[in-house]
Amino acid sequence: MNLISADAITAHNEPLLRHVRNDYEHLGEQLARRHIDIDTVRQQVAAFGVAIPSWGVGTGGTRFARFPGQGEPRNVFDKLQDCGVIQQLARATPTVSLHIPWDKCSDWSELRDAAASAGLAFDAMNSNTFSDQPGQAHSYKFGSLTHTDAATRAQAVAHNLECIEIGKALGSKALTVWIGDGSNFPGQQHFRRAFDRYLESAQQIYAALPGDWRMMLEHKICEPAFYATVIQDWGSSFLAAQTLGPKAQCLVDLGHHAPNVNIELIVARLIAAGKLAGFHFNDSKYGDDDLDAGSVSPYRLFLVFNELVAAAHEGVAFDPAYMLDQSHNVTDPIESLMTSAVQVQRSYAQALLVDRAALDAAQDANDALTATHLLKQAFQTDVTPLLQRVRLDAGGAIDPVAAYRASGYRQRVAGERPAAAGGGGGIV
Numbered sequence: 076m077n078l079i080s081a082d083a084i085t086a087h088n089e090p091l092l093r094h095v096r097n098d099y100e101h102l103g104e105q106l107a108r109r110h111i112d113i114d115t116v117r118q119q120v121a122a123f124g125v126a127i128p129s130w131g132v133g134t135g136g137t138r139f140a141r142f143p144g145q146g147e148p149r150n151v152f153d154k155l156q157d158c159g160v161i162q163q164l165a166r167a168t169p170t171v172s173l174h175i176p177w178d179k180c181s182d183w184s185e186l187r188d189a190a191a192s193a194g195l196a197f198d199a200m201n202s203n204t205f206s207d208q209p210g211q212a213h214s215y216k217f218g219s220l221t222h223t224d225a226a227t228r229a230q231a232v233a234h235n236l237e238c239i240e241i242g243k244a245l246g247s248k249a250l251t252v253w254i255g256d257g258s259n260f261p262g263q264q265h266f267r268r269a270f271d272r273y274l275e276s277a278q279q280i281y282a283a284l285p286g287d288w289r290m291m292l293e294h295k296i297c298e299p300a301f302y303a304t305v306i307q308d309w310g311s312s313f314l315a316a317q318t319l320g321p322k323a324q325c326l327v328d329l330g331h332h333a334p335n336v337n338i339e340l341i342v343a344r345l346i347a348a349g350k351l352a353g354f355h356f357n358d359s360k361y362g363d364d365d366l367d368a369g370s371v372s373p374y375r376l377f378l379v380f381n382e383l384v385a386a387a388h389e390g391v392a393f394d395p396a397y398m399l400d401q402s403h404n405v406t407d408p409i410e411s412l413m414t415s416a417v418q419v420q421r422s423y424a425q426a427l428l429v430d431r432a433a434l435d436a437a438q439d440a441n442d443a444l445t446a447t448h449l450l451k452q453a454f455q456t457d458v459t460p461l462l463q464r465v466r467l468d469a470g471g472a473i474d475p476v477a478a479y480r481a482s483g484y485r486q487r488v489a490g491e492r493p494a495a496a497g498g499g500g501g502i503v
């Protein structure tokens with residue numbers, strides 16, 4: 076795959092090396108005063124990765140319009156190439172999450188080889204029963220897994236089974252299921268019967284999961300059904316996951332909640348119940364805005380990671396999947412995805428800096444101010460030199476966006492990829 080030359084990355088890094096070395100040393104001294112070993116934190120951060128959604132490298136849009144950029148990926152191989160560049164420069168995104176049917180291709184082993192050559196592996200598979208595909212027998216206009224018509228439900232189940240088969244060929248270990256099913260009018264849908272139909276359909280998918288796979292149930296408060304959705308909240312998701320069995324868990328998309336909902340509390344509940352599947356990271360101001368992760372509320376992102384790091388620190392066994400899920404409407408998607416991956420990585424690094432023993436003591440003593448100060452102290456620590464060093468050690472760019480712009484990659488692919496209508500850019 077034709078990514079960015081290693082020489083270009085070296086040339087970008089060279090003049091910055093001295094600054095990174097000095098800044099890292101300075102941060103190490105600061106952290107040492109807080110009895111934190113910077114090298115230990117660096118190793119933990121270096122092992123962290125967040126998956127890129129294949130649809131994220133295409134320009135997104137709203138229901139009003141889409142304004143595609145230059146050199147949009149034309150197919151899944153182009154998408155993998157863009158994901159390869161993101162990983163090459165930012166070194167925080169070793170996996171890609173595919174979406175079927177948008178990413179369908181004729182030879183999955185060729186795709187697997189292409190991913191390996193770009194230094195990528197495959198994360199969760201995503202099914203799509205929220206839109207109709209050309210030629211499909213039954214429409215999902217009034218639902219898919221929960222449709223009142225048995226043949227439509229069977230078609231939606233069969234599609235999910237196909238996604239599992241493709242995932243097996245690619246080395247994936249999870250299927251993420253999000254449905255747009257629901258209703259737009261009070262009375263349109265029988266709530267309990269629709270949920271029962273969901274369980275019946277989901278059980279058929281669950282039964283086809285390989286032993287080492289997980290089924291990730293993604294809830295969403297509204298949209299496209301604006302009155303009620305069948306898997307509306309973490310409560311419905313949890314009920315379904317509990318009914319299905321141990322391989323079914325709840326996936327938390329940060330944008331799929333009402334404004335001001337305490338998402339970190341939901342995360343804590345799901346960890347405690349052994350039902351946290353993982354995350355779709357993005358940010359929002361009003362609803363499911365699909366803004367770049369941490370662009371509006373970085374403290375909230377930190378608080379989510381604080382729950383994860385606390386649970387890991389306490390020895391809770393869990394293995395959340397991390398993925399970005401956002402819509403890039405006004406930026407170059409590659410720049411947004413690199414920036415967002417680093418932002419997620421940053422939140423993790425900051426959460427590792429929380430003094431857990433002091434926080435436990437403050438909580439036990441009901442010292443609210445000290446407790447919240449301990450979180451703020453970690454959040455307000457500028458870990459940039461640590462993140463730069465992690466990228467540098469892994470062969471990435473000290474400043475990924477600057478290196479990307481200097482490389483001329485977008486201009487190059489704009490010449491190779493003629494503008495095409497359609498494509499799989501979107502949001503889930």
Ligand SMILES: [Mn+2]
Pocket residue numbers: 293328355400503
């Ligand atoms: Mn999502």
